[in-house]
Every structure is written in C-alpha cells, then in structure tokens.
Amino acid sequence: MTDRFMLSRRQLLKTSAAGAALGLASAAFPIGKAFAAATTVGFIYVGPKDDYGYNQAHAEGAAALKSIEGLTVVEEENVPETVDVQKTMESMINLDGASLIFPTSFGYFDPHMLAMCKKFPDVQFRHCGGMWDKAKHPMNAGSYFGYIGMGQYLNGVVAGHTSKTKKLGFVAAKPIPQVLLNINSFLLGARSVDPSITCQVIFTGEWSLAVKEAEATNALVDQGADVITSHVDSPKVVVETAAGRGAFVCGYHANQSPLAPEKYLTGAEWNWAKVYKMFVADLVAGTPLPNFTRGGLADGFVKMSPLGPAVGEPARKQFDATLAEMMKGGFAVIKGPLKSNKGAVVATAGQAFPEAAIELESMDYLVEGVVGSTA
Amino acid sequence: MTDTVTGAGMPALFGARGYPAALEWMARRAETFVIPLAALIVGMALLSLFIALVGKSPVLLYETMWRGGFGSWFSIQNSLSRAAPLLLAALCVALPARLGLVVIGGEGAIVLGGVAAAAIGVALSGAPSFIVILAMGVAGMAAGGIWIGAVGALRHYRAVNETISSLLMAYIAIALMNQLVEGPLRDPASLNKPSTQPLADIYRIGNIPGMDVHWGLIVGVVACLLSWVLIEKTRWGFAARIAGGNVRAAQVQGLAVGPLIVGFTALAGGFAGLAGMLEVAAVQGSANASLAAGYGYTGILVAFLARHNPLAIVPVAILLGGIDASGGLIQRRMDLPDATVLVLQGMIFIVILFSETFYGRFKAFNPDLWTRPDLPRGAA
Numbered sequence: 001m002t003d004r005f006m007l008s009r010r011q012l013l014k015t016s017a018a019g020a021a022l023g024l025a026s027a028a029f030p031i032g033k034a035f036a037a038a039t040t041v042g043f044i045y046v047g048p049k050d051d052y053g054y055n056q057a058h059a060e061g062a063a064a065l066k067s068i069e070g071l072t073v074v075e076e077e078n079v080p081e082t083v084d085v086q087k088t089m090e091s092m093i094n095l096d097g098a099s100l101i102f103p104t105s106f107g108y109f110d111p112h113m114l115a116m117c118k119k120f121p122d123v124q125f126r127h128c129g130g131m132w133d134k135a136k137h138p139m140n141a142g143s144y145f146g147y148i149g150m151g152q153y154l155n156g157v158v159a160g161h162t163s164k165t166k167k168l169g170f171v172a173a174k175p176i177p178q179v180l181l182n183i184n185s186f187l188l189g190a191r192s193v194d195p196s197i198t199c200q201v202i203f204t205g206e207w208s209l210a211v212k213e214a215e216a217t218n219a220l221v222d223q224g225a226d227v228i229t230s231h232v233d234s235p236k237v238v239v240e241t242a243a244g245r246g247a248f249v250c251g252y253h254a255n256q257s258p259l260a261p262e263k264y265l266t267g268a269e270w271n272w273a274k275v276y277k278m279f280v281a282d283l284v285a286g287t288p289l290p291n292f293t294r295g296g297l298a299d300g301f302v303k304m305s306p307l308g309p310a311v312g313e314p315a316r317k318q319f320d321a322t323l324a325e326m327m328k329g330g331f332a333v334i335k336g337p338l339k340s341n342k343g344a345v346v347a348t349a350g351q352a353f354p355e356a357a358i359e360l361e362s363m364d365y366l367v368e369g370v371v372g373s374t375a
Numbered sequence: 376m377t378d379t380v381t382g383a384g385m386p387a388l389f390g391a392r393g394y395p396a397a398l399e400w401m402a403r404r405a406e407t408f409v410i411p412l413a414a415l416i417v418g419m420a421l422l423s424l425f426i427a428l429v430g431k432s433p434v435l436l437y438e439t440m441w442r443g444g445f446g447s448w449f450s451i452q453n454s455l456s457r458a459a460p461l462l463l464a465a466l467c468v469a470l471p472a473r474l475g476l477v478v479i480g481g482e483g484a485i486v487l488g489g490v491a492a493a494a495i496g497v498a499l500s501g502a503p504s505f506i507v508i509l510a511m512g513v514a515g516m517a518a519g520g521i522w523i524g525a526v527g528a529l530r531h532y533r534a535v536n537e538t539i540s541s542l543l544m545a546y547i548a549i550a551l552m553n554q555l556v557e558g559p560l561r562d563p564a565s566l567n568k569p570s571t572q573p574l575a576d577i578y579r580i581g582n583i584p585g586m587d588v589h590w591g592l593i594v595g596v597v598a599c600l601l602s603w604v605l606i607e608k609t610r611w612g613f614a615a616r617i618a619g620g621n622v623r624a625a626q627v628q629g630l631a632v633g634p635l636i637v638g639f640t641a642l643a644g645g646f647a648g649l650a651g652m653l654e655v656a657a658v659q660g661s662a663n664a665s666l667a668a669g670y671g672y673t674g675i676l677v678a679f680l681a682r683h684n685p686l687a688i689v690p691v692a693i694l695l696g697g698i699d700a701s702g703g704l705i706q707r708r709m710d711l712p713d714a715t716v717l718v719l720q721g722m723i724f725i726v727i728l729f730s731e732t733f734y735g736r737f738k739a740f741n742p743d744l745w746t747r748p749d750l751p752r753g754a755a
Contacts, residue, residue: 078713095704
C-alpha cells in the first residue's frame with residue numbers, strides 16, 4: 001500500500017522501461033490502438049460534476065473516455081480558481097502521472113494553467129475557452145471552444161414559435177462577449193419567426209448564484225415572459241423555477257429535459273466527448289495535439305437537445321431547416337442591417353459575421369429587441 | 376496520585392517543588408490541547424461512520440488524507456500553500472473574538488484588500504518594486520481595515536449586531552469588487568473574465584526560497600505571532616480581554632472600549648485585507664472574481680478550532696490546509712465526492728463547538744488535584 005500513491009524515481013524508470021519495451025513489442029506486433037504504457041488524463045471542474053450545466057457537460061465528455069482501454073481518467077470537482085487549481089494540476093501530474101490535463105474553467109487559464117505549463121514542459125494542457133495565443137503562450141498549452149451561439153439561435157427559433165406573449169426571458173451571469181452573443185442569438189432566432197418578439201435579460205453578476213437566478217426567473221415570468229433560457233454555470237434553478245411557474249424553457253450547456261420534461265423545448269449543448277476523443281486519438285497516435293481548436297454544430301462540438309413534446313410542427317420544421325442551413329457552414333446570426341438596443345449600427349446592410357468571425361469575440365452590445373443593458 | 380509525592384529527587388527543572396509543579400504546569404495547559412484534540416478525533420470518527428455507510432473504507436480515507444496532505448514533500452508544500460491565506464483570514468475572526476465579537480465577514484475585507492492592492496499596483500507602475508509592493512500591502516490593509524473597522528464602529532456606536540453586519544457587508548464588498556473590476560478598473564483586454572490590469576512581474580511576490588510556497592505563509596505566521604504578543608503581552612491586549620469578558624466592567628474601569636473595539640476590528644480587517652493583497656500579488660496577478668474563493672469563511676473555522684488563540688491558528692490552518700489538499704486525492708482515488716472534505720470540516724466544527732461545554736468539567740485538568748493531593752478528590 002505504501003508505494004501506491006507515490007511514484008519513486010526507481011519505479012518511474014522501471015515503468016518507463018517496461019513501457020518502452022511494450023512500445024517496441026507493439027511496434028513489432030501491432031495490437032491495435034491500445035496504449036503502450038498506462039496513460040492518464042486529468043479533468044478539473046470549477047463546480048460539481050452533476051450540475052446539469054457547464055461542469056456536467058465536461059464531465060460527460062470525460063466519461064466518454066473512460067471506456068478506452070489503457071486510458072485512466074482522473075477528475076476533480078469544485079476546484080476554485082486559486083492556487084488550489086495549480087496544486088490540483090501538480091498533484092495529478094506528480095501523484096497520478098497525468099500527461100494531458102484539461103482545466104475546464106475559464107478562470108483557470110491565466111495565471112494558473114500558464115504557470116503549470118512552464119513548470120511541466122512535458123505535460124500537455126488544453127483549456128476550454130479559446131485564450132491560447134501562439135505569440136504569447138507556450139506550445140504545451142492550448143485552447144478549445146465551440147460556437148454555441150448557433151445553438152441559442154435555434155433555441156430562439158423554437159421559442160419564437162412557442163411564445164404566446166411574444167416576450168422571452170434570459171437569465172445571464174455577466175455581460176461578457178460570450179454571454180452577449182448568446183442573448184443576441186436567442187432573440188434573433190426568435191425574431192426570424194416573428195420580428196415583434198422581445199427578450200428581457202437579467203444579469204445576476206455571478207456564474208453560480210442560485211438565489212438570484214431564481215429571483216430573476218420569477219421576475220421574468222412576472223413580466224410576462226413565457227419562454228426562458230439562461231447562460232449561467234448551472235441552469236438547473238432557472239429551468240425548475242420557470243417550469244414551476246408554467247413557462248417553457250430552453251436549455252444550455254447540457255440536457256436539462258429530465259428537470260422539466262413537459263416544459264423543456266430544446267437546448268444548446270456542448271458535445272465535449274467529440275473534442276476529448278479527438279485529443280486522445282492524437283495522444284494515442286503520438287501526433288502533436290492541436291493548440292487551437294474550435295468548432296460549431298457542423299463540427300460536432302455543439303449539439304441540440306432532442307425537441308420536447310411541447311414543440312409544434314411549424315417550429316419543428318423551421319428548426320430542422322435552420323439546422324440544415326447551419327450544417328452547410330457560413331451561417332451568420334449577426335448580419336446587417338442590425339442595430340443595437342441603444343440605436344448604434346452594429347452591422348450594415350450586406351454585412352454578415354459568421355460564427356468564426358473575430359469581431360464577435362469582443363461583442364459589447366445587445367441587439368434591438370433585447371430589453372436590458374450591458375452595464 | 377498518592378500523598379507520597381514530594382519534591383525530593385525530582386528534576387530541578389521546576390525548582391524545589393519539582394514534580395507537582397511540573398504536573399500543575401501541564402495540567403493548566405493540557406485542557407486546551409486535549410479537548411480540541413479529542414474533538415478532532417471524535418469528528419473524524421463520526422465521518423468514518425458515514426464513509427463506512429456508503430461502503431468505503433475509513434482507514435483508506437484517512438490514509439489517503441495523510442498522503443494528500445502531509446505524506447510527501449509535495450503534499451506538505453501543497454498544504455502550506457493552502458494554509459497561507461487561512462492564517463490571515465483566521466486572525467480576522469480571532470482578534471475581534473477576544474473582545475467578545477463574532478465577526479464572520481472577513482471575505483469582504485479579503486476581496487476589497489485585493490482590489491485596493493491591485494489598483495495601487497497598477498497606478499504606481501513604473502516605481503521601484505519595493506515601494507510598490509509596500510504600497511500594495513498598505514492599501515490592502517487599509518481597505519480591509521476600514522471595512523471591518525466599520526463593523527466594529529457600527530457595533531459600538533450604533534449597537535448593530537457585528538455578526539450580521541459583517542456578513543452582509545461581505546456581500547456588499549463582493550458586489551463592489553464586481554462593479555470596480557467590470558467597470559472603472561477593468562483591463563479592456565480581459566474580455567470574458569473581467570479583471571484589473573495585470574501587475575508587472577517585478578511587482579509580483581514570489582516563493583519562499585527552496586519551497587513552492589509563496590511568501591504569504593511567512594507573512595501569515597508573523598502576523599499570528601504579533602497578534603499573540605498584542606493580546607497576551609501588551610496593555611491593549613489586556614484591556615481587550617477585560618472588555619471581552621465584561622464590557623460594563625471595562626467601562627467602569629475607565630477603559631476606552633470604543634477605540635479598543637474599532638482598533639481591534641480594524642486591525643483584524645487589515646490582516647484580511649493583507650490576505651487579499653497577497654492573493655493578488657503572489658497568486659492571481661490581478662484582481663477579479665476569483666478573489667472571493669471562500670478563504671474568509673474557512674478562516675472562521677480555523678479561528679474557532681484554534682479557540683481564537685493566534686498561536687494555535689498556525690497549526691490549525693496547516694491542518695485544514697492539509698485536509699483541503701487531500702480533498703483532491705480523495706476524489707480521484709476513492710471516487711468520493713468533493714463534499715467529503717466539507718462534511719469532515721463541518722463535523723469537526725460542530726464537535727468543537729460542542730466541546731466548549733467540557734472546559735472546567737474534568738477533574739484531571741484541575742491543577743489543585745495535582746498540587747494539593749491532601750485535598751479530598753471530590754473537592755477538586
């Protein structure tokens with residue numbers, strides 16, 4: 001039992017030697033894509049793994065790796081964005097022998113993951129969020145992210161068909177570009193059905209603050225919104241509160257339909273399993289992992305929850321048509337002529353910003369029809 | 376114990392009275408060690424029950440905790456890193472506690488101390504690093520000091536309950552930080568994680584030589600030592616203890632209770648603010664929402680476990696740092712939820728609070744039993 005937790009230098013040499021021998025053997029006698037030596041991949045989450053949201057989406061991706069033979073997946077949840085996450089990474093490397101680490105929370109990148117990249121140049125780190133910059137950051141670091149705004153557009157299409165009051169509600173964490181793009185996409189999706197639809201947004205100020213999320217949801221329903229969606233770490237409270245008040249809901253991050261089977265319309269979900277399998281496949285093949293990866297619905301990085309029972313036929317039709325359009329590539333949610341809700345022109349006629357457009361990453365406006373303010 | 380114990384033939388360490396004096400010395404102090412230690416063990420035993428109920432081995436759990444917290448040099452450094460901010464956070468609870476005040480809003484002072492330090496660090500950029508770091512420390516302490524000092528002032532001059540006000544003010548502090556970091560102090564480049572401008576590397580605080588632990592640990596230990604001296608060895612500390620025992624009596628004695636309360640709470644807040652400054656200068660490199668990591672709340676647990684004794688805060692903080700450090704390994708090795716460690720902390724906390732009722736109840740801890748064997752047992 002004594003040596004189970006710490007790898008001594010001697011053991012390390014032994015295992016590496018064994019690994020090398022096994023590697024040679026498998027080169028001589030190809031045994032498929034199994035790992036030569038035991039490989040460990042680490043996942044770190046900022047919240048609970050079963051939050052029906054951001055962290056669960058990543059944990060589902062990690063779970064998809066567990067069946068791969070020879071691959072060990074280690075996970076740690078509720079790790080704050082402090083020195084704690086640095087120590088967790090070190091611990092995974094030192095005590096578990098992890099050679100690839102996915103710190104999944106946005107705030108883990110700078111300075112925490114970067115510090116570890118410097119300290120462990122032989123370990124690969126891939127961060128969810130798209131911050132990696134070749135000019136500034138080490139090569140053993142990298143980013144992956146998905147264009148989930150398209151999913152919120154599809155949410156909006158279904159919401160637009162379902163809403164009777166023509167008022168939608170959005171519970172958002174912080175007025176940052178990613179969140180603003182989601183809000184705008186949701187409204188524009190709904191307006192593709194009926195241009196008179198509006199969407200009230202309430203910012204809670206925190207990624208995870210259940211009480212405020214419930215208050216915001218109640219306030220939105222009180223004001224007449226009958227379809228609610230959200231962008232907070234865990235949409236659980238929003239979904240349950242809205243459904244409890246009789247409103248319909250669109251999901252985000254993960255599939256929340258078990259929380260409100262009757263009221264859940266659809267949802268914009270991450271499909272991290274696809275991304276993680278891709279990284280691990282590179283690790284197996286021994287090819288360098290990509291440093292910067294992004295994708296949307298067409299690439300399988302993002303997916304939609306199955307349409308719920310309350311979704312009517314016209315909604316289903318437009319949903320399928322729009323989705324097919326998006327799968328072809330080049331679909332632009334933000335396209336002119338378009339004004340912000342303060343009257344500023346954000347896209348002139350003929351101007352279009354497809355999902356990969358760099359301009360979208362510094363979005364600081366809410367489009368016309370969104371009721372709310374970024375500051 | 377029999378009545379044959381005399382000083383004859385005993386080590387000279389305790390002088391002519393020898394053995395009984397040594398026993399008395401030990402008996403006077405043993406209580407404060409034995410009771411919390413027993414509480415700790417009872418708390419761990421209670422957790423073992425739960426662990427066994429979910430079908431896991433408590434033995435493996437504690438073995439894993441030991442490995443994760445203290446079992447190797449890496450683990451020890453891991454624990455010390457986590458203990459560093461807890462030292463100062465605990466002082467924010469322990470100092471007012473000596474005045475009989477229960478201040479639980481240290482989180483607010485930490486957050487504001489961090490923001491103030493980051494703002495000063497950015498404003499002074501270009502100045503020599505020594506001056507900037509010093510100014511950041513002063514700014515952090517001032518921000519935290521004003522915040523918790525206000526809690527003390529509200530308590531004394533307006534009779535506002537300090538427990539409630541400090542907790543509510545912590546929420547206000549976090550909202551204020553968000554406002555500043557997302558507004559006037561925001562680095563325009565920090566798009567999706569609003570932060571202040573990053574500090575230049577020369578204004579960052581590094582690690583203790585030879586260790587992977589930042590200087591905040593040393594600062595925290597020194598602050599604990601100074602606080603102990605303040606409370607035990609100075610007249611202000613003495614006055615504070617009197618006021619903590621009985622405010623009316625202190626006032627009748629002519630002690631300036633108001634300034635004493637404001638001064639102690641401000642110093643307590645200053646230490647928490649310093650923790651925030653260290654978090655910015657040694658770990659984060661800028662101020663942002665990650666500052667509200669819950670150190671202020673864990674500090675409450677540390678202070679209560681240490682019975683508000685600044686010297687005891689040091690080992691207790693390291694112990695809790697170790698429990699925290701082992702949490703990850705418990706998740707990974709035993710497939711237990713992260714809450715395991717929180718449940719353990721909670722159980723220890725409750726048992727410790729409960730154990731307060733045992734002080735003075737055990738004859739074994741009564742010095743008279745050892746020094747006056749002539750007395751009948753029952754009279755001890």
